Amino acid sequence: MKPEKVAVVTGAARGIGQAICEQLLEDGFHVVGLDISSVDWTQSERLSSYQLNLCDAKAVSEVVNTIANQHGRIDVLVNNAGITRDALLQDMLEQDWDSVIDVNLKAVFLLTRCVAPTMLEQGAGSVINIASIVGTDGNIGQSNYGASKGGVIAMSKGWAKELARKGDQIRVNCVAPGFIATDMTKNLPEKVIQMMESKTPLGRMGSVQDIANGVSFLASDKSAYITGQVIKIDGGLVL
Ligand code: NAP
DSSP, X not given: OOXXXXXXXXXXXXXXXXXXXXXXXXXTOEEEEEESSOOOSOOOTTEEEEEOOXXXXXXXXXXXXXXXXXXSOOOEEEEOOOOOOOBOGGXXXXXXXXXXXXXXXXXXXXXXXXXXXXXXHHTEEEEEEEOOTHHHHOOTTBHHHHHHHHHHHHHHHHHHHHTTTTSOEEEEEEEEEOSBOSTTTTTSOHHHHHHHHHHSTTOSOBOHHHHHHHHHHHHSGGGXXXXXXXXXXXXXXXX
């Protein structure tokens, strides 16, 4: 029997991360969800989870060692956990700058650094980083968030070159969601939501499943010749 493929997904407790986990379970992966909150939305023999702060380098290293020892492989890594601390430039607190860069950028580095040796040993793997259209096009009040996501995109392109340079089939891509209905966006005023929908050629907010579908493609062999790319899933919002 072929060993079960393993996918590690961060920010798995809710929102886009939960949808990604559900999709990858449907695709046949054993899914390991990582989150600072408990991952308690389902019970499945093919889902395991660990509660940790992804900014804690020691905890990240310990969890990755545990996963690698237990499963002997990590085929897919989805760096999805992220936060926002929005403010206009002149009002942005240093603490809000630091926390967004720490979670959205540094934690992606910390986790991928620990997972890369297992993928290199296998000679294959797919790293999928959830960026944002704010990381390519910027947004008012989100300079910290845009910098973190822009950093993720640049870092991913570098890793795409670096991790494949000895012939390993390790692919690194980004998914850049547009305006997606999750807890992150649920408190926006109705007026803002309507304005964003009217600016979107496809005329609606994205769903978490729209993002999970893109991740499913990048996790599969159907995307075997795609690396270093940023796939915008935004209904055409940024064109
Ligand atoms: P969400 O609903 O806020 O979920 C994010 C999850 O990540 C939460 O469970 C959160 O835990 C966890 N998390 C935060 N900091 C963490 C840390 N230090 N260590 C471990 N886990 C941590 O977010 P989402 O809307 O699903 O967004 C997921 C990703 O998509 C993010 O990277 C986001 O930037 C990106 N994105 C979202 C949108 C959108 O419109 N929603 C658009 C573009 C990009 P707690 O909240 O319990 O602390």
